[in-house]
Amino acid sequence: MSTESAIRAESLRKVYSSGGTDLIIFNELSLEVCRGERLAIIGESGSGKSTLLHLLGGLDRPSAGRIFYEGKDIVGLTERHLADFRNRTLGFVWQNPSLLPEFSALENVMMPQLIRGVASDKASRIASEGLREVELTARQHHRAGELSGGEQQRVALARALAAEPKVLLADEPTGSLDFRTGEMIIGLLNDLHRAHGLTSVFVTHNLSFAGRCDRVLELRKGSLQLPSAMELQEAGVVQDATRLGGGTYV
Numbered sequence: 001m002s003t004e005s006a007i008r009a010e011s012l013r014k015v016y017s018s019g020g021t022d023l024i025i026f027n028e029l030s031l032e033v034c035r036g037e038r039l040a041i042i043g044e045s046g047s048g049k050s051t052l053l054h055l056l057g058g059l060d061r062p063s064a065g066r067i068f069y070e071g072k073d074i075v076g077l078t079e080r081h082l083a084d085f086r087n088r089t090l091g092f093v094w095q096n097p098s099l100l101p102e103f104s105a106l107e108n109v110m111m112p113q114l115i116r117g118v119a120s121d122k123a124s125r126i127a128s129e130g131l132r133e134v135e136l137t138a139r140q141h142h143r144a145g146e147l148s149g150g151e152q153q154r155v156a157l158a159r160a161l162a163a164e165p166k167v168l169l170a171d172e173p174t175g176s177l178d179f180r181t182g183e184m185i186i187g188l189l190n191d192l193h194r195a196h197g198l199t200s201v202f203v204t205h206n207l208s209f210a211g212r213c214d215r216v217l218e219l220r221k222g223s224l225q226l227p228s229a230m231e232l233q234e235a236g237v238v239q240d241a242t243r244l245g246g247g248t249y250v
C-alpha cells in the first residue's frame with residue numbers, strides 16, 4: 001500500500017432540503033484514502049454512509065467541499081466529464097446486484113462495456129475472464145435471474161471490474177447475503193482488491209469484514225471517527241490501533 005493519496009475529500013458538506021427543512025448530513029468532513037488501501041466505513045443506519053459513498057463516487061454532488069482523485073478535483077466537472085471519470089476510474093458494487101434477469105451472466109458483465117463502445121468480441125473475452133475470476137465460468141450462459149443471490153453478487157463484482165477501475169466503491173456488498181455467502185464475497189473482494197491493485201472503500205455493517213480491512217472509520221454525528229475498541233471487540237475483531245486511522249485527515 002502506497003502512502004500517496006488516491007482519494008482526498010476536503011471539508012465536505014451535504015445538506016438535503018426536503019419539506020421546507022434542511023437536513024445536514026455532514027459538515028466539514030475530510031478524508032484521505034491511500035493508494036492501494038482497503039478502507040471500511042461503518043456507522044449506524046442513517047449516519048450518512050451511502051451519502052458519503054455517492055459523493056465519493058461522483059453520483060451526487062456535495063453542498064460544499066472538494067473531492068480529489070490523484071490530485072484532480074471532480075466536484076467541478078460537468079455531468080459529461082463526471083460520467084466519463086466514473087466509467088474510467090471507478091467500479092461500484094451495491095447491496096442489490098441489480099442484474100438484468102433475462103440476460104445471461106456473461107451478457108450482464110459485457111453490458112457496460114458494450115454501452116461504452118467496446119467491440120462485442122473483446123467485451124465477451126473480458127467478461128469471460130472476469131467470470132472466471134469470480135469462479136462462475138460454469139454459469140456464464142445462465143440467465144442472471146436463475147442465479148442465487150451470492151452468484152448474482154459475484155456477477156456484479158465481475159461487472160464492476162470489467163473496465164479495470166482504479167478504485168472500487170462498495171455499499172454493503174454482503175448486506176443481503178447469509179453468513180457463509182457473505183464470507184465468500186468478502187474473500188473475493190479481498191482477492192480482487194489485491195489482484196487488480198485497487199484502492200477500495202467498503203461501507204459495511206459487518207464488523208468482522210471491516211476488521212479485515214486496512215483501516216476502519218466510523219461515521220458518527222456527521223464526522224468520521226475511530227470506532228470504539230469495545231465495539232470492535234464485541235464483534236470479535238482484533239485490531240491493531242494503527243490500522244484504525246489517524247492523522248489530521250482521517
Ligand SMILES: Nc1ncnc2c1ncn2[C@@H]1O[C@H](COP(=O)(O)OP(=O)(O)OP(=O)(O)O)[C@@H](O)[C@H]1O
Nearest residue numbers: 016018023025043044045046047048049050051052
Ligand atoms: N435524497 C435524499 N433526500 C433527503 N434525505 C435523504 C436523501 N438521501 C438520504 N437522506 C437522508 O440522509 C440520511 C443519511 O442517509 P444514508 O442513506 O446516507 O444513511 P446510511 O448511513 O447509508 O444508512 P443505512 O445504514 O441504513 O444504509 C438519512 O437520514 C436519510 O433519510
Ligand SMILES: [Mg+2]
Nearest residue numbers: 049050051171
Ligand atoms: Mg446506506
